[in-house]
Amino acid sequence: MSYSGLIGISIPHIELSNLYNTHFNGLWLALPVVVTAFGYQIIIPSLRTYLNSDVKRLVKAIIIGSTIPLLIYIFWELAILGIIPLNGPHGMSAILHSSSPETGCTNALEFLLQNHFIASLSSTLALFVISTSFVGVSLSLFDFIADGLHLSKGHADRLLIALVA
Numbered sequence: 001m002s003y004s005g006l007i008g009i010s011i012p013h014i015e016l017s018n019l020y021n022t023h024f025n026g027l028w029l030a031l032p033v034v035v036t037a038f039g040y041q042i043i044i045p046s047l048r049t050y051l052n053s054d055v056k057r058l059v060k061a062i063i064i065g066s067t068i069p070l071l072i073y074i075f076w077e078l079a080i081l082g083i084i085p086l087n088g089p090h091g092m093s094a095i096l097h098s099s100s101p102e103t104g105c106t107n108a109l110e111f112l113l114q115n116h117f118i119a120s121l122s123s124t125l126a127l128f129v130i131s132t133s134f135v136g137v138s139l140s141l142f143d144f145i146a147d148g149l150h151l152s153k154g155h156a157d158r159l160l161i162a163l164v165a
Helices: 001-011 025-038 042-050 054-084 092-096 101-113 117-148 155-164
Strands: none
Touching: 001 054, 001 101, 001 117, 042 054, 042 117, 054 101, 092 101, 101 117, 117 155
């Protein structure tokens, strides 16, 4: 809901001229980061187990599970890059060189859109983005420990595996 709120507030304010500031020189250098950004690779062994080694379902889960976050990420990037100009007091360059670039986009959006809900929505989105990323890592770590220690995932061993994880 926070993502939808931020996108909904942002869309009317996107300026296409801001999206023309593209530099593709370092694109290939960024490709490994983009490929690994979604972090799904660590849960493939867990997915394989949960999907009973059904390759067709596994491929479908990976493709759908990667496409949805990619689309969400693309819309987010288009909104941010379409609203915040490259230069100026609230531009990307100023944010990069500020003392707190991690909150710079939120502050710039709040100023440029004149909307005080931006900070609350951004904080809520950040909370859920970070906490949900732990779900996949926790799941894969749980399965990794169970496999590594040769423990069943039955009721008796589940507490031990969870404590170790």
